[in-house]
Amino acid sequence: MAQQLTVSIGQASSPGRKPVNQDFYGALIPAEPLLITKGIALALADGISSSDISQVASESAVKSFLTDYYCTSEAWSVKSSAQRVIAATNSWLHAETRRSDYRYDRDKGYVCTLSALVIKGAAAHLFHIGDSRIYRLAGASLEQLTEDHRVRLSAEQSYLGRALGVNPQVEIDYLSVPIGSGDLFVLATDGVYEHVAHRFVVQTLRDHGDDLDAAARAIVGEAFNNGSDDNLTVQVVRIESVPGADSIDLFERVAELPLPPLLEPRAEFDGYRIIRELHGSSRSHIYLASDLATGELVVLKIPSADLRDDPEYRKRFMLEEWAARRIDSPHVLKPCVVQRPRSYLYVTFEYIEGQTLAQWMIDHPRAELETVRGLIEQIAKGLYAFHRKEMVHQDLRPANVLIDRSGTVKIIDFGSVRVAGVAELGPAGGDELLGTVQYMAPEYFAGQGGSALSDQFSLGVIAYQMLTGRLPYGAELARANQALKSRKLRYSAAADHNAKVPVWVDRALQRAVSLDPAKRYPALSEFVHDLRHPRADYLDARPQPLAARNPLLFLQLLSALLALIVVGLLARLHGSI
Template sequence: MSRELKITVGQHSDKGRKETNQDFHGVLIPDEPLLSLKGIAIVLADGISSSNVSRIAAESAVKGFLTDYYCTSESWSVRTSAQRVLEATNSWLHSQTRRSQYSYDKDRGYVCTLSALVIKSTTAHLFHVGDSRIYRVSGTTLEQLTNDHRVVISSEQSYLGRALGVNSQIEIDYLMSRVEKGDTFVLVTDGIYEHVGERVIARVVKDGADDLDQAARAIVELAYELGSKDNLTVQIVRVDELPDAAAREVFGQPHELPLPPLLEARAVFDGYRIIRELHGSSRSHIYLAVDIETDAVVAIKIPSIDLRDDPAYLKRFMMEEWVARRIDSPHVLKPCPPQRKRNFLYVVTEFIDGQTLTQWMIDNPKPGLETVRGIVEQIAKGLRAFHRKEMLHQDIRPDNIMIDATGTVKIIDFGSTKITGVAEASPPGSRNDILGTQQYTAPEYFLGEQVSSRSDLFSLGVITYQMLTGKLPYGAQIARARTRSQFGKLVYAPAAHGSRDIPQWIDGTLEKAVHPNPAKRYDSLSEFLFDLRHPNANYLNTSSTPLIERNPLLFWKSTTIVLALAVILLLALQHGGHR
């Protein structure tokens, strides 16, 4: 039986010797699929003693995090989700202070510290601002995982250097750490750790393993007995079970629905009348159909007959509709919401009355530069919709781009999409297959390096080059390259040297977009699009650029030839001298 993430939590908070308790804390353990997609959140906030409203700040920060974090996009990483929430919370607290009577006295405003721990799959994500602390139990003591943002002026005077609500902008410390079964984390406010030693806390946690609530209460009582004059809060979190598979409940299990048969024209299938097959390949079968209830024309995609015994393929097939439902762009294929219960595994999308970019290039072998720009800009808009959700399409190629009768360009086929939030839920050592098409796939995939939006940019650059030249920027070379050395030897074929009239500055733009090294590509799609429309001075005159930078292989070949000729000349002169 598969395992899911499980923890045991013990926590206790007390006002101590103060009149009110300005600390606030909370834990949220969601059900699936959020457990796999978002993980478990543990949060602790400490209001500052100089403020009468910091209790409100602490409570708002904790409740806001536990509520809003789980409302962020399911495709986002933990880091992106948490930081967006904390930045919004900080802005709200700061604005509350600005509107209050304490607008010129921040120490009395809506200010608090915050330490948050999110455990997702086999990783702990820590977010921290202020002087509360997060520890991990390490043997007989504690390992401090956060840094105190407290500035010490003297032995009797110090102040918080960083806290939520102080300024309109906030810098949040972030740490990611692998967790193992049995790992125990301790979150405490300064009223605890300033009086109870780390070894003592570790011993109390170990001795109270059977009742972590009682252990937390014992630590609070000990801090009080040792003279603490502050509020006292402790949270203890022990990891009892770790998941053994990657976010399995996100898309469901492939065997939950039976696989459909190949469909025939005029057949009725799950409430749809099949008109004809639109496309069939080793990857999928796509049919034109009409919804019998609504008369809506749709496309139905069913799994490939050849790959139905491949669980990884079926999981990716199920992922396509999940991805499509989370992207809203006129340049991305739109899914059709289920009108009724499905009896088979398939995907229903809008029908695009048009042609693939592959067919468009056949019909338009020499398109104008402005036409190419218009298509590329629409593809880029679709890619931005993926990237905003922290997704990479990973298979941008002419066959996966449709152009409808109105000239609108749409990206299709999401079976290769990388979803950052889902990838985080994968267990260590999960297989990362290269799912894109070789000629359009960025080199970093083959090298096993980190991929990014620049990887999709590479594919878009290759397509742009192909539309303008009818060829590929590296020809057949890239199909044989697999090592860093081989990719480093790739020679870009200048687009401006072909039969078509392509400006030199466009060529420079394309060469940068498809550079084998992602660090030397454009930082963003917008930069690439800008240079496609506005001549970049760096590409207007390449004569000032050394040959070794423009074409390293040609430089070294030329140098070798020159040196060989020099040697031959010297040998000839030496031979003549001996006569």
């Protein structure tokens, strides 16, 4: 059994000398699989003393964070999940203040600070608004990891420069730090840390190492004894064990299933009857099969016989179905719901009767612009579904796009997908390029990670190829394994290969396949829009001279012209002799 993430938590809170405790705190350790995909969460909120209802805000902020965070997609990163939840809570608190009697005096409304800690994999993720604090025990001292958002006007006067619920939007501080066994974090409100020396906290944590609740109570008591007149709250969390990158396995139970044999037509396999093999490669074997219980046609995919002993390959094989189950789009292939237990390691998907875009392009060389627009728009909608879940397909190519009989496009094959929430758990393993070189963005060759901009590059290459029958950088891009080398490549204008491509469409394609990700469209929707609606700067732009668009062709033509001139001069010279 792989080593799990385990922690010990201690907590204590007191109203102190105040009649009402406006602090609120909480922690949640979920069961698997959420323990792996979402981690362990702690949160602490401190209401502001100028408000008589800020304890409601504190309680709402903590409860919302601890419940809503675990309702976000498992595919999302911790940062995206937590920030979206906190932003939603901030909007709700602000709206409640606007509906209350304190809409014109926000300092008396639903306002609080918030500090949250999410421990996932081998990292701790910190989120912070206000002046509560998060510390880490570093040797014999406490290291403050958060910054106080308190503006001090004088020794006696200060105010919160940032708090939850004050404005419609909120700026959230974020920090990610690596963790190891024995690491210890402390969350505390200002009523505590302003009246307790660091050395007391460190000594108390050492003296009560086997009872962190007692340590938290002792720290709260020390703050009270030292004259604190505020609410007092402390949370302490110690990392007991951290799973290594090689031991984190979302699919541990499934991956233990035996590997299936190569299948033959008419064979019965785990409740299916094999009809025929659809595709076989060094990475997988794909069959058309019929479900014996329902008669439904399905696509059944089994691991490659050559790679089945590779544990990283097996994890990625199961990730394909895991990712597909979290996407809901008519333009993305859907996995089949298997009601019965599996006896072998395999995945099943819906069967789509149609043809791949690769075959369609063979049948329709240099397709009409309007047809290309329609297909690209559908592929883009499928990519939107990936990107909304913080997934990058990483292998978008004509062979991985299906067109059914009704003309609906579906993206298939998620074997190379990158999932932000899974990537946080540790390295995917190796430096292997998972995509297809002709359609891969150059940042992959430079050893950089992929992003939604990388999928945009692949989509731009497909659009270019559909219109011209060529690749925008020829075959050179596949050999550009260094960033500096790839920067020397030149875009070949689509209009040079298909006169029906308008200049403004060509400019849109050129931007989408820019070698520099920063120069591509910031959003895929902008690229799709510009394929159909001419931008003013693209529409008015004059075509670039041949020397800029295709330097090699320009030099070849210039050399040929010079050669003709030399031949002509030699002929004249010979005739005059």
